[in-house]
Amino acid sequence: MNKPPEKAPPDPGVRERLLASAIDCFDRKGYAACSVREIVEAAGVTKPVLYYHYGSKEGIFNALMRQAMDQFDELLERASHSEGSARDRIEKLFGEVFDLFKRSIPLVRVMNSIYYGPPQGVPRGDADRVHFAFQEWVKKRLVEGRNAGEFKIAKTEDAMWALIGALNVATELELCHPDLALTQKDLQRVVGVVFDGIASEEGRAPRRAAKRR
Amino acid sequence: MNKPPEKAPPDPGVRERLLASAIDCFDRKGYAACSVREIVEAAGVTKPVLYYHYGSKEGIFNALMRQAMDQFDELLERASHSEGSARDRIEKLFGEVFDLFKRSIPLVRVMNSIYYGPPQGVPRGDADRVHFAFQEWVKKRLVEGRNAGEFKIAKTEDAMWALIGALNVATELELCHPDLALTQKDLQRVVGVVFDGIASEEGRAPRRAAKRR
Incomplete structure (x- = not known):
């Protein structure tokens, strides 16, 4: 174990610099191939500074994940x-998630390479938890919309997956x-096609009339 | 370059055994970490046999890709x-693609790890070509359906992405x-939700009546 120095030198922004250089290195070379030396050199600090703030390479990766989550x-x-x-x-929310995704492409690439790639000795993080929370949020809105007569849905999960599938297409193309990247519009x-599929008869006609002539 | 032996020993099924042991090794250890020695040992043959049939580790990977494509x-x-x-x-077709996907999980994992993972010194293959061909196929059917009055579609691409998004949800969960894997049903x-979104008014009513009371 690397002992942290007694007291970190006052260096505002050092944490952000370390995170930025770590994500850049992980993205370019892969998590396993990226060394602590490379990360600290690009951030203009010494190894003990990284150990002080993040404990280890895994610590800095976990901090990146936590930030995104x-x-x-x-x-x-x-x-x-x-x-x-x-x-x-x-x-x-879909628009905001898509936006956050676009701003996080390098980290997403690193996460994907860890998730899909060969074992690299790093935990998968709790991307799952976030996915489940998102699915639950969407499902809740669908139920509310159905109860309010806005939607006509036979099975909430089906509509949820169709909506999330539309969002996934956008994030996957972006990546x-x-x-072929999609704009927010x-x-x-695309999401609108799914909404048309679950719109109650009352909700359908005016939207069609207004938006599609 | 490894010279193939003058004549391959007669060993029916050796090609299939080599492919099977390669995919298993790539999947377990990652493409880069898997050695020719491991592949041939698991297949019960010697290195020259692999070189004779596939030329190299990359050659056997390309053969796997070609088979799937x-x-x-x-x-x-x-x-x-x-x-x-x-x-x-x-x-x-979606049902058949989903089925093929399910039967190809180990290869899909290897492809993903090469696509998303750190560089492993192997070409990306032409998964792109296959994706484009699939998209074109779906788009053609959508246009035909619209021309036949089956669909009401403002923009073909939107419906195409919504449909493909629904299929992707199924393949992603499977992987x-x-x-949480989805069944064919x-x-x-889920795809039906999207179809409801593009069904012409004539197409909609009876389906609703028949399928959802």
Whole structure:
């Protein structure tokens, strides 16, 4: 175990610099191939500084994961107090999630490489927890929308998966085919196809009339 | 370059055994970490036999990819002559693709680890080509369905992505959350939500009446 120095030198922004250089190195070389030396050199600090703040390479990776999960949790939390119809609220959150995803591409690549890649000696993190929380949030809105007569849904899970599938297409293209990337407007239209599929008869006609002539 | 032996020993099934042991090794250890020695030992042959049939580790990987792509191409080709409504034909192909996916999980894991993982010195293969062909196939059916009055679609791409998103949910759960895996019936219902979203008014009513009371 590396002992931290008695007292960290005052260096504002050092934590952010370490996170940024770690994510860059993990993304370029893969988690396993990236050394602590490379991370600290790019951040312009010495090894003990990394050990002081994050304990280890795994510690800095976990901090990156936690940061991303916290941002996601924050979105969900705020979305729980959003206003409007169930469709409005889902559309709004989807837009925000898509936006967060776009801003997190390097980290997403690292997470995917750990998730899908050969074992690299790092825990999978709790991406699962976040996924489940998101699914639950969507399901709740669907139930509320159904109870309010906004939706006509035979099985909530089906509508939930269809909606999440539409969002996943947007995030996957962003990641794997930036040349085909969807805009926020494109995403809303794709999601709109699913909403049309669950709109109650009352909800359907005016939207069609208003938005599609 | 490894010279193949003058003549391969007659050993029926050796190619299949080599493919099977390669996919198993790639899946367990990752492409880069898996050695030719391990592959041939598990297949019960010697190195020159692998070199004779596949040239190299990369050659055997490419053969695995080609086999999967060929199976996919075959599905698409047969689906181009399928009969029924556009919805019927899309549903049928989606079911077959989902089925092929389920049978190819170890290879999919290897492909994902190469696609998402750190560089492993192997070409990405032409998974892209297959994806594009699939997208085009779906788009064609959507246009045919719209022209036949079966669908009401503002923008074909939107419906295509919504449908493909629904299929992707099924394949992703199969891969990452076998505990939540969808059945073929589940998949058809999720896809059905999207079809409801693009059904023409004429197509909608009887289906609703028949299937959902």
